[in-house]
Amino acid sequence: MEKKKNISMAVIKRLPKYHRYLNELLKNDVDRISSKELGEKIGFTASQIRQDLNCFGDFGQQGYGYNVRELSSKISTILGLDNVHNGVIVGAGNIGQAIANYTRFGKMSFDLKGIFDANPKLIGIKIRDISIEDIDDLDKFLANNKIDIGVVCVPRINAQKVCDVLVAGGIKAIWNFAPVDLVVPDDVIVENVHLSESLLTLIYLLHNK
Amino acid sequence: MEKKKNISMAVIKRLPKYHRYLNELLKNDVDRISSKELGEKIGFTASQIRQDLNCFGDFGQQGYGYNVRELSSKISTILGLDNVHNGVIVGAGNIGQAIANYTRFGKMSFDLKGIFDANPKLIGIKIRDISIEDIDDLDKFLANNKIDIGVVCVPRINAQKVCDVLVAGGIKAIWNFAPVDLVVPDDVIVENVHLSESLLTLIYLLHNK
Structure with a gap:
């Protein structure tokens, strides 16, 4: 060790x-x-x-x-794949739905337990047998379920607030797709997927080969 | 310089x-x-x-x-953002549709010109005013349009073949979402977004804090 x-x-x-x-x-x-x-x-x-x-x-x-x-x-x-990791997705927009639909993650010990959104039009819609729930119920859900990974797919402006709810709910691993650097306590891990930065890197390299 | x-x-x-x-x-x-x-x-x-x-x-x-x-x-x-960069998305599944719907990329000089898929059920469907076209017509489209960036969102098994068509069509920048390392000529840039690897990194860090 x-x-x-x-x-x-x-x-x-x-x-x-x-x-x-x-x-x-x-x-x-x-x-x-x-x-x-x-x-x-x-x-x-x-x-x-x-x-x-x-x-x-x-x-x-x-x-x-x-x-x-x-x-x-x-x-x-x-890698830790002998354990199952329960996850929630917060934000059921484009990226959130794509992640929810990506069955490949199941093979990587990621077990999706809940999807949350603030949009009343989305609440109740099912993605792979999971109903999208009201984001206001996220804290209750986290209190009642052992969740390991929180996936943040909300707009930039709401990301830190959602992150705070996830952290308060005991989540120690955050997979962040919002274009923002989240502030978390030392014992919480954030892995960012910053799509915009990836695209900008590609464009830069295209111009500066 | x-x-x-x-x-x-x-x-x-x-x-x-x-x-x-x-x-x-x-x-x-x-x-x-x-x-x-x-x-x-x-x-x-x-x-x-x-x-x-x-x-x-x-x-x-x-x-x-x-x-x-x-x-x-x-x-x-x-970063090269004073120029407009025309792009095509190949693969209109979960990730392809999410990228197509992500209007934020427009502000980053990325102008989506076409979406292609092999699935007859998807061909003809519109995403943000762009009709999904038959992937068999991709080479013709590339011959007739100046495209800078090819976004690869097809399954792993088809990714290299799609990449080869993009490269043959003159594209010099590939944004790759397929979980595979593409082989390209030296003058072509590949920027990978490997979501599975990102998730695995998060899970590893969760277990080895």
Whole structure:
């Protein structure tokens, strides 16, 4: 466990990529792979891969490479995917609905338990068997259900307020799609998906190749 | 112009954030701001801000700070936002429709010109006055229209094929939402939004705080 404390965000950010590539190998019935071959697929060097995976334990054997099923399963465990994570989506606009409809997240241990919105026209509409509820009932819902992840899909102007309700309700992980930097206590994690910033980066690079 | 070549991706990735905060200041009628104040807002140090902005030119004056309107306008120009960028969305599923409906991107010089899908049930449906067209007509559309940005929102398995059509059609900037690493020629830029990887990062951090 001591080791974990020194893992850099750069390594952590690469873990989901390992997870994705190993799952693909599994689907294609690949049993084992060398760090060199895995590196060629992902676009990392073999030594980078060995270094990354060494952060989490002793994987692979010299001359044999990695057992794909074993490595994939260990990375799933490291990522925390052996547990189920209950989530709520707040804001059932374009992005909120898209996230709610994205069944792929279910495979990633994300279990959607509730969707909330302030718009009376949306309240009561079902998305994948979940009725959109009144945002005013969010605090009550959080008090009565164990929710791990709050997905913030409301407009910028309401995002901090929603975030505060989620945090007050005991949520420790916030997946934020609003174009704003949320202020949270130290023990709450925020992962941002800032689509506008992503688009602006692309446009910048297009102009400055 | 010589300066630009040395700008790191880390600085480039921060530019959209400057853009966002400066626009907010403008909206709140703030005329000028010191690097210290700006830093406190964004969460960077004052020296980081001075260093970043110095990459692009001489902004700000000692003792006065930055003229917000001027700096915001210069950053817009640096980002390439003085030009209009025509875009197509390929894949009108959950994410594709969400992007198509997101009017905010229009303010970022992104002008949506076409939406394409393979699903006959979707073809002909209008999103914000744009009819979804048959994906088989994408190459023809690209031949007849000047398109700068291709947004890939198709399932993983079709993403590379769609990407190849976009590249063959002359597109140099791809905004990729499919959970796959696209292979493109050197002169084509890919900006990925890998939602699954973002969620996995959040779950990892929740388990390893």
